[in-house]
Amino acid sequence: MDVLPCPTCGIRVFPESCLCANGHEIAYDARARTLVEAAAAPCCANRDRLGCSWTAAAEGELCLSCATTTVVPDLSAPGAEALFAATEAAKRWVLNGLMRLGWFLGETPELPEFRLMSEKIKGRRQVVMMGHADGVITLNIMEADPATAIRRKQEFDEPIRSMIGHVRHETAHFLHDRLGREQPGFLPAFRNLMGDERADYGEALERYYDQGPPPGWQDTHISEYAAAHPHEDWAESAANALHLEDLAQSAAELGIRVEGETMLDRAQTAGIGLNHMCRALGQPDPYPMVISPAVREKIEFALSWLDRRRRG
Ligand SMILES: [Zn+2]
Ligand SMILES: [Zn+2]
Numbered sequence: 001m002d003v004l005p006c007p008t009c010g011i012r013v014f015p016e017s018c019l020c021a022n023g024h025e026i027a028y029d030a031r032a033r034t035l036v037e038a039a040a041a042p043c044c045a046n047r048d049r050l051g052c053s054w055t056a057a058a059e060g061e062l063c064l065s066c067a068t069t070t071v072v073p074d075l076s077a078p079g080a081e082a083l084f085a086a087t088e089a090a091k092r093w094v095l096n097g098l099m100r101l102g103w104f105l106g107e108t109p110e111l112p113e114f115r116l117m118s119e120k121i122k123g124r125r126q127v128v129m130m131g132h133a134d135g136v137i138t139l140n141i142m143e144a145d146p147a148t149a150i151r152r153k154q155e156f157d158e159p160i161r162s163m164i165g166h167v168r169h170e171t172a173h174f175l176h177d178r179l180g181r182e183q184p185g186f187l188p189a190f191r192n193l194m195g196d197e198r199a200d201y202g203e204a205l206e207r208y209y210d211q212g213p214p215p216g217w218q219d220t221h222i223s224e225y226a227a228a229h230p231h232e233d234w235a236e237s238a239a240n241a242l243h244l245e246d247l248a249q250s251a252a253e254l255g256i257r258v259e260g261e262t263m264l265d266r267a268q269t270a271g272i273g274l275n276h277m278c279r280a281l282g283q284p285d286p287y288p289m290v291i292s293p294a295v296r297e298k299i300e301f302a303l304s305w306l307d308r309r310r311r312g
């Protein structure tokens, strides 16, 4: 994530903030990648309610990110509004990172549509299946609840489970569809590396939940779930590619020098360093993923297609 100067005092601040450290009200123009004075620009209609810092096209309208939410969750359960805000923040973070890589710009940005649901609604629970289908992404805002996230990290043995991770994973499915339609070389190269995504998805998932991943999956896949089907291999590899790209770019923005020849080298060094620093504070490793040579090839592949700046 970029760190940008406040237009009033020049102090550097993350664009997710509505205030700089000196108390100036700022807003983020995501297309121009700059901070502006909040009083001088139309701000997103969700600014006061959800803390969205982005600008909008006109006063009273939603920003590009908030406007992708077509289903707003039931907010009747206590704390739901804060989880809604946290989910929107994760979505902004991911979309902003993808815009930096060249996605969702131009006249027709072709964004996914997001349905935000809550498994917990007043007095009862409902099942919310997170996923992507035909450009529509469903997210469960309860996943933004820290206690729920920790419980599920253990339950599903997913050490980096997070709302940003969910948004990256599901958006990666959406981008797979777009790459398949827009880039003639993508699908053959993808099938060559990760397998044929036309294989029966329902059957593959049933087999995965019945028998688990194949033995030795660690050598070839970033996670157990990635081994379930080529679509999930892509989504998991792409989500990790976006995590690592953001990690290396954030370190560079903050002026932290990290050794390494390629961006991925620097990201891995930064990840190891970050784990070490967190241990100093008695905190768990934030990025404990093991990246085998085969997995690294998949992450490099995903990055080469996700970074549109490389393709002109
Ligand atoms: Zn300022
Ligand atoms: Zn907004």
Ligand SMILES: [Zn+2]
Binding pocket: 169, 170, 173, 231, 232, 235
């Ligand atoms: Zn998936």
